[in-house]
Amino acid sequence: xxxxxxxxxxxxxxxxxxxxxxxxxxxxxxxxxxxxxxxxxxxxxxxxxxxxxxxxxxxxxxxxxxxxxxxxxxxxxxxxxxxxxxxxxxxxxxxxxxxxxxxxxxxxxxxxxxxxxxxxxx
Numbered sequence: 001x002x003x004x005x006x007x008x009x010x011x012x013x014x015x016x017x018x019x020x021x022x023x024x025x026x027x028x029x030x031x032x033x034x035x036x037x038x039x040x041x042x043x044x045x046x047x048x049x050x051x052x053x054x055x056x057x058x059x060x061x062x063x064x065x066x067x068x069x070x071x072x073x074x075x076x077x078x079x080x081x082x083x084x085x086x087x088x089x090x091x092x093x094x095x096x097x098x099x100x101x102x103x104x105x106x107x108x109x110x111x112x113x114x115x116x117x118x119x120x121x122x
Contacts, residue, residue, distance in 0.1 A: 020083065022048050025122060026055040026076035029090050032116045033097075033109065036061050042070030048081035052088050085122065087114050 023046040031039050042058035056075040058067075073093055079086030089098040090113070097110035 020085075020122070022046055022053050022076070022078055022081055022085065023055040023057070025078065025085055025117075026057065026074065026090070028117065028120070028122065029076050029087065029113055030057075030059060030074045030092075032113045033090070033092060034061060038063070040065060040070070042067040052077040052079060053081035054078060083122070087117060 023044050027039060027041060031037065038061060040060045040063070042060070044055065044057040046055040047053060054075065054077040056073060058070040059072055059074055060070045073091075075091040076087070077089040079088050087110075089096060090110070091097070095106065097106045097113070099107065099110060099114075101107040101110060
């Protein structure tokens, strides 16, 4: 039974990636960086037609915060607007993370999130 459940989970992952949008993936990136399973989004703006495609949003990790009161921002950029997206860069407020980042800690955070997305099949 356990093998069947695992097999079904592996089969379901590619389909989920195919229907995902850049804003959905940006939420996932934010959850990984912030190490939280709960992320409430406020205003979400998506730009899949830009080069590079991306999204930005306001968010809160606290319950009960109204969308209008969410002021923390998160932004993502990807290589493509469709799977495989390829994480290019993300920013938490004014701090950005990317593969070519000069700050070693920020570069490491980028690589950690990129690896977590790969483990998710994204």
